[in-house]
Amino acid sequence: MSLFEEHPLRQALNDEVHARPSVPLYGPTRISYLAFVHVNGSSDAEHHHLEQLAQQLGIALPPTGKGHVIIDAGDFRLKWERHNEFSSYTFYRDVAPAESEDTTALVTVPAAWRKAIPGQVLVATHLHVLDAKTHPPEARVAELKDPSQMCVVSRFAGNAGWMFSDFKIHDGFSRITVIDENLDRRQAGRNAQRLLEIETYRSMALLAFPVAKAISPLLTEAENELADLMDAMGRAETHEDERDILTRLTRLSATVEQSVARTTFRFGAAAAYHGLVKQRTAELREVRVPGFPNIADFIERRLAPALNTCAAIARRQEDLSARIARNSQLLRTRVDIELQQQNQGVLTQMNKRAKLQLRLQETVEGLSVVAITYYASQLVNYLSKGAKPLIKPLTPEVITAISIPVIALMVALGLRRMKKKIAAAEAHE
Structure with a gap:
């Protein structure tokens, strides 16, 4: 290889394919997952915060420059990942014999350190992986026959595992239960990661929904003003009238373009996160359990309408911007024609004066x-x-x-x- 000139990004691009691997699960496991949105430069403080944890545990902190590390603290394992808008902390703890199902992976994590994690928490989930021999899935399904209880139940990975969740927040955390019937260790780890990513990307996608609702009145007001300006353009009789309309159109265009600049990233990110949710859901290879919605049904039934609203608002905003631009160009053309006619008259007078001169x-x-x-x-x-x-x-x-x-x-x-x-x-x- 020393005979070849190597591309400077070769190693980095190859490492990206192997980045963020899933953590294999060995038997029943408690998983606690936290996703913190970056605010006010909080991502810059994460390395120092992880160093503090490593010092408390008396272990060396692996390099964090690649945006992901796994820390083995003995009593628990921590997988940290930094993404564009958020960072995730996934805590794994093996279940002790006869341990209560209510315990979580956070019981052995230093509480003071946990409370000081930088950023704003957006997703907090407890995921419990149970053994089908001690927790028969059929018995759990039978307990959920009460129609007043909304619960998502599905089988995944070719009927090798069961998933139960109501996707509601209880005491600050949502809860997911996975019952392992025939999952191998890496398969269990991958599917647990997919379930947590579905929760995260679903919430990140929905960040665009409040933005869409907030700018909808602004767009309605701008559309009404544009209609009024077009009526005024048809009634304009003097050059001063047209110039006044053009000034108002320019001001309206600046307002709409400012809204576009503020929201384009959020709407684009929402579409990207929605695509990731659908991809992760498809990768679960769900099998429907009669009488219960599966994850794909639940997510799409509640996520799709909100994101369709966001997409509609984004299209409406872009369409309004284009309409304002077209009408402004039309009015500028009219003003230019008037100016050309005035200039033609001036040139005619100048020509007469030139002949006289x-x-x-x-x-x-x-x-x-x-x-x-x-x-x-x-x-x-x-x-x-x-x-x-x-x-x-x-x-x-x-x-x-x-x-x-x-x-x-x-x-x-x-x-x-x-x-x-x-x-x-x-x-x-």
Whole structure:
């Protein structure tokens, strides 16, 4: 390989394929998952916070530069991942014999450190992986026959596992129960990670919904104002009216474009997160349990309408921006035509004035020829008087009379030649 020039990103791109691996699960496991949204530079404090945990546990902190680490504290394992908008902390703890199902993976995590995690928590979930031999899934299904209780139940991974959850928040956490019938260790880890990612990406996608509801009144007001401006454009009679409408259109365009700039990322991110939710749901390979909704049904029934609203608001916003731009261009065209007509009138007046000036100039040129001829003939007269003995038998008066037409012709020809040179120079420029 030393013979080849290596691309500087080769190793990083190859490592990205192996990044963020799932954690294998060995038997019944308690998993507690926390996702914190980055606010006010909280992501910059995460490395230091993880260092504090490692110091308390008396272990070395693995490098965090790649955005993900796994810390084995003995009593629990922590998987930390940094994403674009949030960071996740997944705690794993093996279940002790005869342990209560109410215990979580956080019981052995230092409470003070846990409370000081930087950022704002958006997702908090307890996921319990149970053994089918000690927790028969059929018996749990039988307990959920009460129609007043809404619960999502599905089998996944080719009927190798069961999933139970109401996706509600109890004491600050949602709860998911996975019953392992025939999952291998890595398969259990991958599917547990998928369930947690579905919870996270669902919540991240829904961040766009309040934004959509907030800007909907603004768009309605802007659409009504645009309709009023179009009516006013049709009634405009003077150039001042059109200029006033154009000013209002420009102000409206700035307001809408400001809204577009503030919301484009959020709506685009919501669509991307929704795609990830559907991908992770498809990867579960769910099998429906009669009488209960599965994850795909529950998520799409509640997530799709909200995100369809976001998509509709985004399209409405872009359409409004385009309409304002088209109408502004139309009005500018009308204003430009008016200005061109005014300019045409000005140019016509200037042309008339130029012709008048040309006639005056020709008159002045004629007077100039007369004046120059007069003064030149006087010079000839003076010269003739001084040289009177030399010009006999001619008299100064005769010499002056003869010189007048010669001088006039020379002056006229000189002025004509000068005008031709000036015209040629202008044409060349």
